[in-house]
Amino acid sequence: MKAEPSSFKNSKETMHKHIEKTKLDKKLQAVFGPHAYSEGPLATSGTGRRYVGVKLSTPLNSDQVEFLVDSLSHFQILCISGQNFESFSLAHFERFANHWGAPIPHPSNVRRRGENVEWKPFKDRNVSAVNATFPDQLQCLPHTSPTVFVASNMSGPRKEGEPVSVSPGGDWHVDIECERLPIYVSMFLVHKVPESRDAPGGTWIEAPNDIEKFGSLQENPDEELMRLRSQLPLDGGTAYADTEAAFAALPESEQEVLERTRVHRRLNWKDEGWLAPLVRTNPRSGLKSLHSPIWNSRPAIKPPVLVEGMNAGESRAFLDRLEKHVLQPRFRYDHTHTPGDVTIWDNYMILHNSPPIKTNIHSIDDARLLYRISCKGEPALTLPRNDVQEWLDQHINGGYVTPKEIIRVDK
Numbered sequence: 001m002k003a004e005p006s007s008f009k010n011s012k013e014t015m016h017k018h019i020e021k022t023k024l025d026k027k028l029q030a031v032f033g034p035h036a037y038s039e040g041p042l043a044t045s046g047t048g049r050r051y052v053g054v055k056l057s058t059p060l061n062s063d064q065v066e067f068l069v070d071s072l073s074h075f076q077i078l079c080i081s082g083q084n085f086e087s088f089s090l091a092h093f094e095r096f097a098n099h100w101g102a103p104i105p106h107p108s109n110v111r112r113r114g115e116n117v118e119w120k121p122f123k124d125r126n127v128s129a130v131n132a133t134f135p136d137q138l139q140c141l142p143h144t145s146p147t148v149f150v151a152s153n154m155s156g157p158r159k160e161g162e163p164v165s166v167s168p169g170g171d172w173h174v175d176i177e178c179e180r181l182p183i184y185v186s187m188f189l190v191h192k193v194p195e196s197r198d199a200p201g202g203t204w205i206e207a208p209n210d211i212e213k214f215g216s217l218q219e220n221p222d223e224e225l226m227r228l229r230s231q232l233p234l235d236g237g238t239a240y241a242d243t244e245a246a247f248a249a250l251p252e253s254e255q256e257v258l259e260r261t262r263v264h265r266r267l268n269w270k271d272e273g274w275l276a277p278l279v280r281t282n283p284r285s286g287l288k289s290l291h292s293p294i295w296n297s298r299p300a301i302k303p304p305v306l307v308e309g310m311n312a313g314e315s316r317a318f319l320d321r322l323e324k325h326v327l328q329p330r331f332r333y334d335h336t337h338t339p340g341d342v343t344i345w346d347n348y349m350i351l352h353n354s355p356p357i358k359t360n361i362h363s364i365d366d367a368r369l370l371y372r373i374s375c376k377g378e379p380a381l382t383l384p385r386n387d388v389q390e391w392l393d394q395h396i397n398g399g400y401v402t403p404k405e406i407i408r409v410d411k
């Protein structure tokens with residue numbers, strides 16, 4: 001991202017991660033009206049804010065967008081709660097996403113035929129299985145856009161006789177750090193969250209008694225790292241770790257070394273790859289953060305990274321030590337989802353992880369349904385975006401551009 005002027009740089013009260021709530025609310029109300037207010041910090045590290053009274057079903061003006069973009073640059077996670085499904089659709093969600101970058105068709109919605117890329121028909125996407133699970137009780141919001149990834153634990157009518165099972169949490173990661181232009185922002189719109197709390201301890205999922213079942217990096221001999229990785233929400237929420245606060249907490253001498261460190265990233269094993277900085281500076285807030293300090297965040301499908309000047313073993317030891325630092329409880333935050341929330345995070349400044357989830361569910365009370373869109377590139381204060389087709393072809397699946405009908409959804 002290139003530097004753009006911040007709307008708060010020249011004001012007397014600069015926004016920052018530990019800004020007082022009253023000062024933040026004053027700014028929020030100046031752009032969104034007197035009924036808007038903030039909650040937070042959401043995490044003990046100071047990261048995360050919830051904005052209440054911010055309606056995303058109407059088009060945003062440039063002051064409102066700039067306020068939100070600046071907010072994310074300081075707070076790393078924003079939860080804009082209370083969207084009403086009577087008026088807020090997935091078209092509104094995609095229009096909103098366009099302010100943060102060019103929305104990317106999710107790989108699971110894309111079919112490749114040689115050089116050609118086409119969008120999978122709706123009936124072949126996992127959304128159809130979701131709709132068939134509790135057909136009279138829950139249906140996905142209508143959409144056809146390939147940018148909408150349906151994150152759900154519903155895969156069709158339940159299999160008789162098969163018990164409910166629990167899939168373990170995932171590996172700590174950022175979304176698509178392994179492309180030349182990584183993903184900037186990802187966002188969830190929350191439709192349905194699990195309501196049952198029948199596990200011992202009153203949670204949705206029982207606390208793990210075997211940490212090796214969590215994530216796929218099972219062979220790591222460092223028990224403390226494994227324990228930290230396995231500390232995931234038991235209510236279907238999303239786990240985050242603040243890589244800005246984690247970087248800031250390191251001694252200056254170590255920060256200097258990390259700022260000079262580059263990592264060799266590759267999309268696939270056969271790729272030559274490229275060198276990418278491990279530390280990024282946010283162009284608006286100036287905050288420095290670690291971008292995906294993980295040795296191998298997708299062991300089953302992607303190669304591990306190499307640190308410049310180190311061999312494989314040294315790279316792993318170097319990055320495992322950083323991951324252990326970042327996953328300390330003081331940098332962690334478990335976000336509980338609520339229907340109607342739009343939750344946005346900056347992938348350059350945050351790690352995240354999926355929680356353990358019940359599958360083959362028998363009851364609507366166990367259903368979890370979220371929609372995710374991810375974006376690349378620069379924020380846009382006004383729409384439509386002005387991305388050059390050559391740039392889109394290079395960085396966005398199929399050169400996708402959100403159709404005019406979605407940008408003008410209310411007109």
Ligand SMILES: [Fe+2]
Nearest residue numbers: 173174175352
């Ligand atoms: Fe992710």
